[in-house]
Amino acid sequence: MNSREVDLANKGIRLYESKHRDGDLIDEHHHDIHQVLYALEGEGSIYLNRKNYSFRQDNLAVITPNTSHSIISDSKLTVLVLAFDKDILEESIKQDLLDLFFKTTRFIELNPFDSSNLRQILRQMLYEQSYGDSINYVAIKIYLSELLLKLARSQEQPEIFDANVLRAERLRNYIDTHFYEMISADDLATKLGMSTRHMNTIFKDRYQVTPIQYLTEVRVGLAKKMLVETDKDIASICFEVGFESLSTFYRTFKNSTDISPNKYRNAYKEE
Numbered sequence: 001m002n003s004r005e006v007d008l009a010n011k012g013i014r015l016y017e018s019k020h021r022d023g024d025l026i027d028e029h030h031h032d033i034h035q036v037l038y039a040l041e042g043e044g045s046i047y048l049n050r051k052n053y054s055f056r057q058d059n060l061a062v063i064t065p066n067t068s069h070s071i072i073s074d075s076k077l078t079v080l081v082l083a084f085d086k087d088i089l090e091e092s093i094k095q096d097l098l099d100l101f102f103k104t105t106r107f108i109e110l111n112p113f114d115s116s117n118l119r120q121i122l123r124q125m126l127y128e129q130s131y132g133d134s135i136n137y138v139a140i141k142i143y144l145s146e147l148l149l150k151l152a153r154s155q156e157q158p159e160i161f162d163a164n165v166l167r168a169e170r171l172r173n174y175i176d177t178h179f180y181e182m183i184s185a186d187d188l189a190t191k192l193g194m195s196t197r198h199m200n201t202i203f204k205d206r207y208q209v210t211p212i213q214y215l216t217e218v219r220v221g222l223a224k225k226m227l228v229e230t231d232k233d234i235a236s237i238c239f240e241v242g243f244e245s246l247s248t249f250y251r252t253f254k255n256s257t258d259i260s261p262n263k264y265r266n267a268y269k270e271e
Helices: 091-101 112-131 134-154 163-178 185-192 196-207 211-229 234-240 246-257 261-270
Strands: 013-020 025-030 034-041 043-048 051-056 059-063 069-073 077-084 106-109
Touching: 013 112, 013 134, 043 059, 051 059, 069 077, 077 112, 077 134, 091 134, 112 134, 112 163, 112 185, 163 185, 163 196, 163 211, 185 196, 185 211, 196 211, 211 234, 211 246, 211 261, 234 246, 234 261, 246 261
Parallel strands: none
Antiparallel strands: 013 077, 025 069, 034 059, 034 077, 043 051, 043 069, 059 106
16 A cells, blocks of 8 residues: 655645546555545445445545545546645634544445535536636635535434435425525426426425425524514515515415514514
């Protein structure tokens, strides 16, 4: 086993593509920095700490310094490599994310939602890296922190063995943590890799409402809490919980509660 150096271009972080042909073998080696290896396409296997894992699209490895690893490709395999020195991170990110959740090397199989989010972050990092100015590397470090946060949260999900229940749980968790975004049923179904009809069926079997109905419940519930517990302007509450217009917010809120946001605030603040 040998040690290989990765040129971080004096910035402490680098994102690059590693291509492997059918049957290629990357000998066992280690680095003195952190690496995130993300399989973009193709299939192979990755050897981490004396254990082999199948390595294919949407599989990922977070490799800590001095961990031995190697890759064997079973077909054309393209890997996106994110190499970084932990010292570029803010102290709280190092302690509360990197050192806590990734103290040792981890192999991760991403679910469709986490994979979609991770791909978007990596695209943003590649875009910033292509310019290479100081402010671009500030952005890259911010995206690295976001990526570590996404990966850490993905590891907190409970182990569920029924495939449809697992999909419904992941979908609910996605809505709980992304309610403020523009979300449509078709977008959610695309992330899950299934039809909108099938998605609605498995979610309703689990929670008795469709995903979009649940999204509305989450948004209205948060709005009710803020109306009573804060003095925020209704327009600010509308924006914060994910509605694009006040008229939509008022209509949705009244459909759910039978009264307007103003009347709800006046009634329950007094109580």
